[in-house]
Amino acid sequence: MNEASETLLSAQGISKRYGPVVALRTADLTVRSGEIHALLGANGAGKSTLVKILSAVIPADGGSISVNGEPAALRLPMDAVGAGIATVFQDPALIPDLSIAQNLRISGLTRAQVHPWLERMNLGHIDYEIQVSDVPLAVLRLLDLARALARDPHLLMLDEITAALTTDQADYVFDIMREWKDRGRSVLFISHRLGEVLQLCDWATILRNGIHVADFDLSGVDEGELVTAMLGEELVKKAEEEIVAVGTAEEEHAADLGPVVLEARDIHLRDKVNGVSFQLHRGEILGLTALEGQGQAELFQVLSGDHRPSSGELLVKGERLRARSPFDAIKQGVVLVPADRQQALLPQRSVRENLTTPLYNRIGRWFTLAGDEAERVERAVDRLGIDVRAGSQAQRLSGGNQQKVTIGRWLASGFDTLLCFDPTRGIDIQTKAQIYDLLREVAAAGASVLLYTSELPEIPLVCDRVLVLYGGRIVHERDAKTATEEALLSAAHGLVEAPA
Amino acid sequence: MTATPQALVTATQAGWRRWLRRHGWTFGVWLLLLVLLAYYATLIPRFGAFQVASIVNNGTPFVFLAIGQAIIVIAGGIDLGVGGMLVLASVTAARFMEGQAFVTTLVIAVAILAAAAVINAGVGWIINTSKVPDIVITLGSLYVFQGLALYMLPNPGGGTSKGFRWLFTGSDTGIGTNPWPAVVMITLVVVAVALWMAKTRSGLSLYAAGSNKTAAYLSGIKATRVKILSYAVGGAFAALAGLANTAIAGRGNATTVGGNLTLNSVAAVVLGGVALTGGIGSAIAVVPAGFILFFLSPILTAMGVDPSNAQVIQGFLIVVVMSVTGVLEWRRRRRS
Numbered sequence: 001m002n003e004a005s006e007t008l009l010s011a012q013g014i015s016k017r018y019g020p021v022v023a024l025r026t027a028d029l030t031v032r033s034g035e036i037h038a039l040l041g042a043n044g045a046g047k048s049t050l051v052k053i054l055s056a057v058i059p060a061d062g063g064s065i066s067v068n069g070e071p072a073a074l075r076l077p078m079d080a081v082g083a084g085i086a087t088v089f090q091d092p093a094l095i096p097d098l099s100i101a102q103n104l105r106i107s108g109l110t111r112a113q114v115h116p117w118l119e120r121m122n123l124g125h126i127d128y129e130i131q132v133s134d135v136p137l138a139v140l141r142l143l144d145l146a147r148a149l150a151r152d153p154h155l156l157m158l159d160e161i162t163a164a165l166t167t168d169q170a171d172y173v174f175d176i177m178r179e180w181k182d183r184g185r186s187v188l189f190i191s192h193r194l195g196e197v198l199q200l201c202d203w204a205t206i207l208r209n210g211i212h213v214a215d216f217d218l219s220g221v222d223e224g225e226l227v228t229a230m231l232g233e234e235l236v237k238k239a240e241e242e243i244v245a246v247g248t249a250e251e252e253h254a255a256d257l258g259p260v261v262l263e264a265r266d267i268h269l270r271d272k273v274n275g276v277s278f279q280l281h282r283g284e285i286l287g288l289t290a291l292e293g294q295g296q297a298e299l300f301q302v303l304s305g306d307h308r309p310s311s312g313e314l315l316v317k318g319e320r321l322r323a324r325s326p327f328d329a330i331k332q333g334v335v336l337v338p339a340d341r342q343q344a345l346l347p348q349r350s351v352r353e354n355l356t357t358p359l360y361n362r363i364g365r366w367f368t369l370a371g372d373e374a375e376r377v378e379r380a381v382d383r384l385g386i387d388v389r390a391g392s393q394a395q396r397l398s399g400g401n402q403q404k405v406t407i408g409r410w411l412a413s414g415f416d417t418l419l420c421f422d423p424t425r426g427i428d429i430q431t432k433a434q435i436y437d438l439l440r441e442v443a444a445a446g447a448s449v450l451l452y453t454s455e456l457p458e459i460p461l462v463c464d465r466v467l468v469l470y471g472g473r474i475v476h477e478r479d480a481k482t483a484t485e486e487a488l489l490s491a492a493h494g495l496v497e498a499p500a
Numbered sequence: 501m502t503a504t505p506q507a508l509v510t511a512t513q514a515g516w517r518r519w520l521r522r523h524g525w526t527f528g529v530w531l532l533l534l535v536l537l538a539y540y541a542t543l544i545p546r547f548g549a550f551q552v553a554s555i556v557n558n559g560t561p562f563v564f565l566a567i568g569q570a571i572i573v574i575a576g577g578i579d580l581g582v583g584g585m586l587v588l589a590s591v592t593a594a595r596f597m598e599g600q601a602f603v604t605t606l607v608i609a610v611a612i613l614a615a616a617a618v619i620n621a622g623v624g625w626i627i628n629t630s631k632v633p634d635i636v637i638t639l640g641s642l643y644v645f646q647g648l649a650l651y652m653l654p655n656p657g658g659g660t661s662k663g664f665r666w667l668f669t670g671s672d673t674g675i676g677t678n679p680w681p682a683v684v685m686i687t688l689v690v691v692a693v694a695l696w697m698a699k700t701r702s703g704l705s706l707y708a709a710g711s712n713k714t715a716a717y718l719s720g721i722k723a724t725r726v727k728i729l730s731y732a733v734g735g736a737f738a739a740l741a742g743l744a745n746t747a748i749a750g751r752g753n754a755t756t757v758g759g760n761l762t763l764n765s766v767a768a769v770v771l772g773g774v775a776l777t778g779g780i781g782s783a784i785a786v787v788p789a790g791f792i793l794f795f796l797s798p799i800l801t802a803m804g805v806d807p808s809n810a811q812v813i814q815g816f817l818i819v820v821v822m823s824v825t826g827v828l829e830w831r832r833r834r835r836s
Contacts, residue, residue, distance in 0.1 A: 059715065076722070077718060077719075077720050078720045089718060091714070092715070093714070093715045093718035093719055094715055094719075095707060095715050095716060096712060096715075096779075096780070097706045097707055097711040097712075097779040097780050098704060098707050098708065098711070100702050105699075105700075105701060106704045106705060106708055106719050106721065107719045107720060108701065108720070129518075131522075200827060223654075230798070289717075
């Protein structure tokens with residue numbers, strides 16, 4: 001790292017609070033020209049808040065920002081763009097009801113400005129007239145990136161862009177980041193995947209609980225040091241112990257499989273799911289993985305009762321389940337933790353109320369909720385370690401805590417089979433460990449879990465068996481303990497034939 | 501066959517299918533209007549230029565009001581005050597245009613449109629600043645406008661120039677067989693609005709603000725400004741409807757109930773395929789929807805339905821038609 005290179009952006013002592021919750025206390029960040037700078041921290045550390053302040057989406061309560069040595073007054077998003085800062089936010093910033101072309105027009109961009117970037121990301125054939133709500137999430141992320149690149153920014157900020165991308169799509173992004181650096185410009189990169197960070201970034205700033213804790217030159221650092229800085233010494237030990245405990249639990253557990261609780265027989269759904277069959281046993285955690293768009297979302301819709309299959313049948317404890325809505329599936333004890341937390345939460349309502357929602361349907365409880373709910377909710381809150389300081393509105397919780405609430409809802413109401421769709425996407429290592437631990441515990445207590453995850457290293461840690469979905473079919477099945485990342489990846493790309 | 505993410509974003513849908521999906525509702529509403537017209541023609545003994553002119557001319561204020569409401573709803577608001585604005589503009593025109601030359605009445609008309617835009621922009625500004633829901637503030641503005649109209653013209657009366665009446669009705673007396681001035685005016689207005697909303701940044705911003713405020717903000721759109729803009733344009737359209745009303749009647753009447761007009765405009769907007777949650781719809785489909793709603797009562801009368809039952813039937817029709825939309829949408833989502 002060339003210490004003499006000039007400072008592009010400097011943010012000092014940035015603070016921000018939302019009601020009683022302090023998102024940022026004193027965040028400092030210095031990005032130099034020509035570097036790829038990582039912004040790291042556990043969930044709720046304030047990374048996204050800082051990015052939003054730097055892009056002038058929300059105002060800071062205190063602190064100062066300067067760009068190229070000049071104090072910058074960033075009041076509106078366009079001010080940040082004017083100052084040479086372009087951001088790809090965690091959530092896609094495209095209007096769903098308009099076409100791609102109309103979205104570009106709104107941002108004041110032309111196709112000619114965006115198209116070269118889309119071509120570089122293998123999206124040169126994209127149809128600009130298609131409505132944004134019909135575009136898959138991964139492509140939306142890349143469209144957002146192309147839009148940011150078209151502004152030709154001096155500082156490109158990428159908030160969790162790789163979380164929704166497939167490996168090859170992520171590689172396009174990495175290439176572009178490197179090019180930006182070679183042109184003497186800068187990238188601020190946020191990712192929970194430390195592998196990516198170490199491979200790409202020159203420098204890292206670490207936030208913990210809204211405070212700047214350290215800056216690292218990444219040339220001589222390993223993952224462990226970063227994790228320690230992100231979580232603090234004690235928490236790291238605890239997280240490691242939990243993961244080890246998970247591993248041990250699995251050893252003891254894997255030997256015997258209980259009776260089949262959920263069975264899928266030749267499920268078809270239009271051309272998305274093409275004949276999926278599997279058995280889920282009592283006390284088992286069955287992993288499922290796939291690249292983006294291989295029918296996993298549709299399969300989960302069928303399993304959770306949201307969508308009826310075109311053909312094929314579902315059996316719950318040997319009896320046929322013909323769900324017309326999730327209500328029917330839930331009655332049979334099959335419950336879903338969706339990928340999008342917004343689908344599961346009542347954002348304006350309290351944590352407690354969110355945890356109670358599934359209890360509303362219990363027969364005999366239509367007129368009163370005064371029974372054992374309070375106790376059940378209390379137990380779930382304790383069990384999950386949910387931070388309830390912002391408990392009056394679930395939307396004020398950090399992403400990781402929101403995810404815990406989505407699982408906690410079912411803990412409070414009880415279930416037999418938990419369908420988890422990518423529950424740890426974009427979540428920090430400590431919360432991840434807690435969620436794995438929770439899943440193992442749930443399974444040990446006799447429930448079953450079907451876990452779809454896009455993060456392959458998770459699979460041997462948590463699952464007993466693993467299925468790989470490709471083109472709407474299960475192409476691979478194996479014992480999760482022997483499932484290496486390479487083997488799963490090649491299967492996920494459709495390169496391995498299903499074992500006989 | 502598997503759908504890769506790539507396949508999903510390229511032109512896999514046949515052109516006409518996508519066209520139908522995007523514009524099917526607009527097409528359907530126009531078709532429904534034509535079917536109703538054809539049916540009406542068989543119902544009454546003599547169907548000719550006079551009947552066509554009467555429907556087109558008398559439906560015009562209604563259509564303008566619905567377009568104004570549509571613009572506001574698409575941008576994520578709803579304006580209960582448009583009916584009051586119509587009445588206020590109508591009586592103001594009748595009071596000041598009486599006995600004036602054509603050119604003078606035109607100047608007065610432009611002044612009224614501008615004033616209505618400014619006043620309703622103020623309503624939008626109050627909604628923005630006070631953070632009180634649109635429906636509450638505009639319920640207030642409805643009463644205020646209606647009251648101001650009574651103050652402006654306590655007794656029915658006033659007048660306008662012959663030329664001004666011709667401009668909206670194709671005849672100096674407001675009654676005749678010439679629908680063309682109204683047709684041309686509606687066409688010009690609709691084309692202008694459609695182009696504005698589909699091609700320009702400010703027009704598309706309406707959809708953006710109504711669809712997803714956060715995404716709109718992140719795209720550099722000032723949602724507050726968009727809201728004020730939509731209320732200003734909507735207010736101007738309500739005033740245009742009021743001017744048409746004065747031209748047709750040849751006088752003003754402040755006891756016209758603005759609230760009913762507002763509810764009709766909301767019904768037309770819904771029938772025209774505009775989502776009340778904002779972000780979806782077009783002015784082009786609202787035009788036939790406005791005509792259909794206006795046209796239902798003459799049809800029912802021609803069918804020999806008791807006027808007091810006619811309202812019930814009208815209400816049921818709205819429910820049935822909207823239920824069909826709901827079912828179609830549900831089926832589309834099941835299939836896709």
